[in-house]
Amino acid sequence: MAQLYVYTRFERFWHWTQAMLVIGLGVTGFDLHGTIDLFSFEQASELHRYMLWALIVIWIMAIFWHFTTGEWRHYIPTSKNLWEVIDYCAVGIVMGDDHPFIKSPRRKLNPLQRLVYLVLKLMINPLILISGLLYLYYKDWPAWVSQDLTLTDVATAHVLGAYLMTAYLIGHVYMATTGHKLFSLLKAMITGYEEVPDRL
């Protein structure tokens, strides 16, 4: 096993800040929606709004980072070895097979991760963000928006996004336990160093 520096300092900062904000937004959001009751509506809406702006800041930084460092290339989808990875996740991981994908700083994401994160970043995140901003600025909609949209549409889209994000989050957390050991992937996301097989 070799120690490989996979996640840079900013990447880890971005990941964990975003994780906290997404969870916080989810909790306050579902509180506002009436699914859970932890806060008063007032507290929940205020927290939700503050966390929204923090998330937007971190996203802007992350987008800047992706493009200036070229990290965005990790998300270029590929069908090569995609089936092997899916097969591994479904069967091989249980049978104790080796992971068909070998991580390297140049290829951090396996084909399945690429696909999932691309969907997350290009579909779910924008869905939540755009519908959320429309929701927040409902009173200031220009006529061309209010012509085609109602608050119900926007709220529906936002809540749908929230459910998708929650489902993603559960899957993401579970997948984090599928490393060599239960917490090895988690540890990598904290320290930045991941143990990879020597066969590289």
Add this chain to the structure above:
Amino acid sequence: MRKSRIACDRRRLSPASPIKRRRSAPILAIGLLLCLLGGEAGAEATGDHSRFTLMRVLLWLEATGAQVTEVCTQCHNEAQGQIRSTIHWGWEFSEPRTGRIAGKRHILNGFCGGSESLTDPDAANAAFRHSCFACHVSYRRGSTPGFGSWGDAPGPKHAPVSWEALPWSGTGWVSDPWEDEPESEPEPGPNSPSQTDPGNGNADNQTTLAQDAAIDCLVCHDTTGTYHRGPAQSAPMNLIWIAESVGRSSRRTCGNCHFYGGGADGAKHGDLDSSLIQPPREVDVHMSAEGADLTCAGCHNPEGHRLPGSRHAMLARDRDGLDKPSKHYQSHASCESCHGVTPHAERAAPYGARLDAHIDRVACQTCHIPEFARGGVATRLWWDQTSTPPRMVAARNIVPTYRFFNGQMHYTLKSDTIDPDRPVAINRIGGSWQEENARIWPFKVVRARQHLLQEAEPTAIAAVDVQNVPNATANATANATATGNATANALGTSDSYSWMWLPWVWLTDFLGWAPADDSSAQSPVSPPQPPPAPRRTVIETQMFWPITHMVAPAEKALRCDDCHRPNGRLAGLPGFYMPGRDTMPALDRFGLFLVLFMAVTSGLHGLVRILWRRRR
């Protein structure tokens, strides 16, 4: 001292005060202090009524209510015409948007009667004072020179107002003060209020002169707190002192009628009762001495005796905001006219802005009057007038009913056709959530079971389809008969109903107001023939009263959770999506499925991993 008190009142109501209210508070305090010390420094009035020699002489000669009015109008010679043009005189209101003539004279009433005076003869005086009969701003006209039975008063100095000095005698509107209104009165249209031009050329008309003298100035302008319109046997008054002390209206003078509507303190409105004469800040920040200490006229700022802000046609959404010296200046009868259209801007961003974002859909009153009847006086919610004794339900601290309201009340008129088998809507609220000018308003809903006296012979009175009044146009009254007939057929009855309320008859019987009374003999108008024996029907009525007084301190206003929760206060308002209140059942089911699917799949996958590893 008297004079100072009047001056104080005026200072408080200075027209500039609404805008600079906060800054003027210390000045008011100083003024008040000077007044209390009896100094002249606070005096701003240009006239001292107690030093008007002619007035004193005339009143010493004959101190009757009508004589007071004669003296008042010697100088205030436009006042009579102004009064006669107001709703306080005519009890008549032209709905600006429909052109229909409504007002107390024409609408149905779930309170009329004053049954307390029937069940408790000892309380007759008080009940009478507080009943609607005492509240027309007139003396009885027709007899000279005293305009009524003032001559029977014990002495010129202490002339009590006789209840006979009221416009009614006998059953019904025998000496109706409006009956002889000139025929030339313009027909009210949608854009022209029914008011006649004050001081128009009808002054030569004998009727008009008689009506002028019949106006009761003191009921509104008494500052001594001793003037009353109760029966002659009740407390005597010093009319001269009262006349010398006249000043601006106060919470007490307005409240003498408006607090006691429906026959008891607070019975009718719910947000108007005697607790507002000296309210604590918690009850009403505007009228409390610890708050703005406003009188009624502070907001219902009269111009030429005309008071803005009638509930018959309200401004449900004021987009103009702060009053600036303009043609709108006279009307402070909206929250926005003093507080502007961004009233929460002082609150920390973004919270204040979020609250301000509500005011296009939510009336200020909705959040800032969390409950009505908070002053310790119960208001009536249910009144079964058909049982003996009448059964009532009254309560305090009531959570209002909320509806979208565009300011237009649709009153069912006495001339309308109704279906006595169903609950009758005395009024219905105009507006829906789709309307830009409609906002969520708080209401008191009062229900009653009462008698409907159905005339034996159907008359050809105009009838309007109760269900379609919102669609009524300016021509509604003209087209009404045809519509009404169609409706009557649809309802399976061709009768028309005339509205006479049994308690009214009881009360007039009790008080001995028989048409044969000598008071009717004095009347120049001959009493109408007694109608054929009416058929009694028991009906249920329902009425909405907009709630707009008893504004609580800001810290007592509603919080988000009061409405933005599934069982919140607005749970009953359908049609629109409201965050926190409304769920999305289909989406929520799908979302829950998705999340559970993900969790279960992950869990199973992990379980298989663990089990398999162990087996190996």
